Amino acid sequence: MLEAAGLQCVRGERTLFSGLNLTLRGGELLRIAGENGSGKTSLLRILCGLLAPAEGSVRWQGQDIRRVREAFWSELVYVGHANAIKEDLTAAENLAIACALQGQQTGAGRLRAALERLGVAASEREPTRALSQGQRRRVALARLALSSQAPLWILDEPFTALDTGAVAIVRELIAEHVARGAAVAYTTHVELEIAAAVALRIDLGSR
Amino acid sequence: MSEMLETLHWIVYRDLLLALRRRSDLLTILLFFVIVVSLFPLGVGPDPAMLRAIAPGVIWVAALLASMLALSRIFALDHADGTLEQMLLAATPLGAIVAAKVLAHWLVTGLPLVLLAPVLALQFDLPQQFLGDLVLSLLLGTPALSFIGAIGAALTLGLRGGGALLALLVLPLYIPVLVVGAGALDAAAAGLGAGAHLLLLGAFLVVAGAFAPWVAAVALRIAHE
Numbered sequence: 419m420l421e422a423a424g425l426q427c428v429r430g431e432r433t434l435f436s437g438l439n440l441t442l443r444g445g446e447l448l449r450i451a452g453e454n455g456s457g458k459t460s461l462l463r464i465l466c467g468l469l470a471p472a473e474g475s476v477r478w479q480g481q482d483i484r485r486v487r488e489a490f491w492s493e494l495v496y497v498g499h500a501n502a503i504k505e506d507l508t509a510a511e512n513l514a515i516a517c518a519l520q521g522q523q524t525g526a527g528r529l530r531a532a533l534e535r536l537g538v539a540a541s542e543r544e545p546t547r548a549l550s551q552g553q554r555r556r557v558a559l560a561r562l563a564l565s566s567q568a569p570l571w572i573l574d575e576p577f578t579a580l581d582t583g584a585v586a587i588v589r590e591l592i593a594e595h596v597a598r599g600a601a602v603a604y605t606t607h608v609e610l611e612i613a614a615a616v617a618l619r620i621d622l623g624s625r
Numbered sequence: 626m627s628e629m630l631e632t633l634h635w636i637v638y639r640d641l642l643l644a645l646r647r648r649s650d651l652l653t654i655l656l657f658f659v660i661v662v663s664l665f666p667l668g669v670g671p672d673p674a675m676l677r678a679i680a681p682g683v684i685w686v687a688a689l690l691a692s693m694l695a696l697s698r699i700f701a702l703d704h705a706d707g708t709l710e711q712m713l714l715a716a717t718p719l720g721a722i723v724a725a726k727v728l729a730h731w732l733v734t735g736l737p738l739v740l741l742a743p744v745l746a747l748q749f750d751l752p753q754q755f756l757g758d759l760v761l762s763l764l765l766g767t768p769a770l771s772f773i774g775a776i777g778a779a780l781t782l783g784l785r786g787g788g789a790l791l792a793l794l795v796l797p798l799y800i801p802v803l804v805v806g807a808g809a810l811d812a813a814a815a816g817l818g819a820g821a822h823l824l825l826l827g828a829f830l831v832v833a834g835a836f837a838p839w840v841a842a843v844a845l846r847i848a849h850e
Contacts, residue, residue, distance in 0.1 A: 466714060469850055492716035500707025506646040507639070518635035521628045521716035545646075 419443050420465065420570060420601060424474035427460045434460055435622055436473070444569060447596045447614035448603040452622030458605040459499065461622065462574050465603060466496050478570075492521050495565040496572045501558035505547040509533055509557045512546060516561050524564055532563035536587060551579045559584075562591045571595060573604040585610070632717045633725040640729030650698070651733055658691040658738050662745045673750045680749035681810035684759065685766070688738045689799055692767055695734040696774040697791060699726055700782050700845065713849055719842035727768075727775045727838065735767035755810055758819040765826035766806040772833035773798050779844035802829055 419441065426436035434457030442448050450458050463469035465476055467483045467490065476483045478490045503512050510529045517524045533539040536556040538549070546554055559576060571592070577585050585608070592602050593613040644651055665683045666676055703709040712722050742763055743756045751759070777795035781787035809822035 468710065468713060488716055488718060491714045494714060496711070496714050498707055498710055500710065502707040502711045504639075504643060504706065504708065506643055511639075511642070515635055515639050516711060518632050519711050519715040519717070521632060523628075523631060 419479060420603075421477045421480075422465065422474065423477075425461070425464060425471045425476070426473035427457050427464060427469075428472040429457075429460060433472075438474070438620075440618075440620060442570075442601045442603060442618070443616075444599045444601050445596060445614075446601055446616040446618055447592070447612060448601070448618045448620065450603065450605045450620050450622065452605075456622035458622055459574055461620075462496075462498075462572050462603065462605060466494065466572055467491070468496075493568055494570045494572065495520065495561060495568045496574075497558055497561065497576060498574045499578075501554050503546050503554050503557055506545055508543050509538055509546055509549070509560075510542045512557055513560050513564070516558075517564055520561075520565070520568075522564070528564060532560040533557070535563045535591075536560045537584065552581055552584065555579045556584055559588055559591075562588070562595070566595065566598065569600045571600065571602045571604075573602065575605055575607070577606050577608045577610075629717045629721065632715065633721055636722055636725040637729045637732075640726060641732065644729070644733040651695075651737070654691050654695050654734055655737055655741065657694060658687050658741065659745065661687040661690060663748060666748050676749040677751060677814075680746055680751045681759065681807045683749070684742050684746060685763075685803055685807040688742065688763060688767060689770060689803055691738055692735055692770050693774060693792060693795060693799075695730070696771075696778045696795065697781070697788060698734075699730050699771075699775055699778045701778075704782055704848075709845065710849065713846060719845065720839040723775060723779075723841045723845070724834070724838040727771050727841075730775075731768045731771040735771055739763040739767060751810075755813050758810055758813045758823070761823055762806045762809040762819065762826060765823060765830050766802050769802050769826065769830040769833045770799055772830075772837035773802070775841040776837050776844060779841040779848065782845065782848040802826065805829070 422438065422440045425438040427434040450461055452458050460469060464471045478486060483490045502516065510533065513529050513532060514524060530539055530542060533542055536559055538553050538556045541549055546557060555578065576588055580588065589610065589612050596602055596614040662684055665679065669675060700709060713719060715722060739760055742759055746756060746759055774795050777791045780794060781791045784790060805822050805825045809819040812822055813819040
């Protein structure tokens with residue numbers, strides 16, 4: 419269970435949000451909405467432990483994430499704005515390394531299956547330099563297909579650059595994961611329904 | 626533990642693979658080293674006694690500058706494409722990841738300099754019996770430079786004009802390694818043996834290898850806030 423209490427985020431001179439509380443349990447889906455610049459990405463980065471909040475704390479299974487660090491991160495899958503894809507490596511190599519950082523060794527068969535699920539298996543052996551933005555996003559998101567055991571996914575604008583087919587696949591992946599009893603927090607500008615027993619929403623409003 | 630070693634193995638493998646696919650970047654560093662070393666005999670004249678005297682210092686300074694040239698590459702590319710963010714959230718401690726990245730960085734930018742140094746030393750008429758000490762001093766000194774440099778690279782990550790700042794930060798920290806490294810050959814030439822200097826270089830390497838990755842890791846976390 420992920421809990422945040424009294425979060426305040428200050429960027430430069432501006433307070434993006436303050437006094438923010440949230441609780442995200444297994445099997446719940448949290449969408450963070452808000453205009454550009456309202457602090458959605460900052461909130462996700464705070465929830466991951468990449469950014470320290472000006473005030474407040476984030477707890478994972480009752481413990482401050484700044485204390486448990488690697489133990490928390492080994493249970494977290496974060497897909498950020500940037501794809502974290504190396505142009506000189508192939509899709510399969512990129513995916514294998516992303517999984518290795520997570521402490522997870524993945525065989526070639528599973529890598530291929532994940533890339534197939536996201537529809538980029540055809541370019542498995544090509545350097546990702548040759549892929550379009552949307553295809554690179556698919557390669558980055560293929561990690562989700564290999565991370566069914568991670569109890570928490572945090573996704574920053576996962577649908578950016580994706581075509582409708584890929585959006586449907588990612589929606590399905592998220593819905594399956596929530597149905598498995600895991601928690602997912604995400605931001606998006608696209609208004610779409612994702613099937614979940616408990617769908618929460620936080621609106622950070624305007625700037 | 627074995628999971629962590631597996632992750633570190635992947636990081637070293639990945640950085641070596643990337644370096645292999647971007648060979649031209651590494652050749653630039655090697656050529657820089659060769660050219661800087663070769664400029665000195667042209668500049669100071671062909672007097673063999675003078676060349677022999679300046680050889681250790683010149684080779685060491687050139688190796689130091691060449692390794693500094695490559696420093697910003699340790700983290701900058703990973704920072705730009707978001708991979709570093711994933712490393713900050715990895716299940717493996719960041720200090721260990723930084724150490725693996727520095728090791729890979731040294732293998733592709735430092736080790737070639739060490740291997741090339743005896744060939745370049747011929748231009749300076751350096752007696753053959755000192756070539757072993759030269760290689761050994763560089764073999765112990767250049768990884769220490771990479772570890773120390775990683776702190777500077779992490780501190781200047783994402784800063785405008787970070788390259789110049791990196792040089793200002795790191796060069797003073799390189800001085801002890803340079804003095805002892807170049808001094809090793811002088812001591813050998815004076816008949817004292819290079820042993821003491823090499824041991825000191827080894828000590829620098831151990832201390833830098835043990836502490837620098839953790840300091841760089843803290844700097845990387847700050848750079849991402």
